[in-house]
Amino acid sequence: MRKNTPIEYDVVQKHIKECNLKNVGNASIREIKRLINLIEAETGIKFIRMEMGIPGIKPSEIAVKAEIEAMKEGVAGLYPELEGLPLLKHEISRFIKLFMNIDISSQNCVPTVGSINGAYLSFMVAGRRNMAKDTVLFLDPGFPVHKQLVKMLGLKQESIDVYNYRGDKLYKKLESVLKKGNISCLLYSNPNNPTWICFTEKELEIIGALSKKYDVIPVEDLAYFAMDFRKDLGNPGKPPYQVSVANYTDNYILLISSSKSFSYPGQRIGMLALSEKLSKTEYPELTKYYPSPNFAHALILGTLYATTAGTSHSAQYGLLAMLKQVNDGNASLIEPLKQYGKRAEIVKELFLKNGFQIVYDMDDKEPIADGFYFTISYPGYSGENLVSELIYYGISAISLNNTGSERTEGLRACVSLISDSQIPDLEIRLAKFKENNPL
């Protein structure tokens, strides 16, 4: 007999069939999103939506205004420059200096169609610079889309789930992989999607030193730039700064998304910055694919040109306006984002109170911080089963499958779309889940 649950069994089953989902627990974010939209439409019951990392914050008015003005000026009628507007490049370079204390010339700062596009460009060129280095290494858990990109590019991939290799332990583990010589680049997000692990200076030093030793390009994915809320990373030109591998190697790529830290995902604009050294490096094997062996040339005039031919013209003006505002100290980068941390604290507490456990519970030697995501499990459930079971309770999330996690019991929960008014509902639904699944 099916237990009494907030969402009727038959309704959920009907839509699972309609969506053609053989295994809900293993569905992609977009598949879960579609399923929940249908169930919500039929039942009128609003889900606690934790499946997708969408910023729950309104986009900057100043950016929207800048885009409208640029459109009125007629930018839609002109191709944008491939490498980005000079003024925007200047502000990206300034941003990296002011919030990371890293020097990268504006020439090497390029807007991309979201940071996903920046990852694509990086994998493509790093993965073709030396045929012996045909593999991308992920420091996991990670963002499944990156893994899909590497697959689509016909490159190989390897993964290290870093949970058991924090601190000094990372050195030996990472070296055991890098010393094989097949790794072209390695990618990690910091803070990490899905676990919210934040690499320490020591770990970044290890990543930088070993990357240098084994000629590997670290691609640092800063999709959650400055969102380690334990530190006040929002003061331009003043420490503490966003930590980075750039302090420990001179051969790296930084990807900075505007989607979360600037609440601007809809315009699909991100930033890619190449270290000075990497931008000048020549890899003879690149001439198989590009007119020049130069890394920056292959990335910008080769790959970026042939794929997106630049980033939406008006979006560049929007990002420019936001960057200028925070660089000049006229708006706070992190103040609006702190609400995610506060909400995570409340939501996590409710899950813990109702028998759930945090899967990636420690960040090196400290308890995991409150941020945009967290990972949870419930005794007796695999991650996949838990995702599908929670749907009957009006709660949606995604499993850690496909993230490179070795912890198959877990799922990822994102707090960005939960409104304060939903907290009482969440409490009731979790209590019901616990009642139906006594420990």
Ligand SMILES: Cc1ncc(COP(=O)(O)O)c(C=O)c1O
């Ligand atoms: C770790 C990570 N990298 C990259 C992205 C993609 O960012 P963008 O929207 O700038 O393409 C995301 C989005 O969720 C992410 O979580």
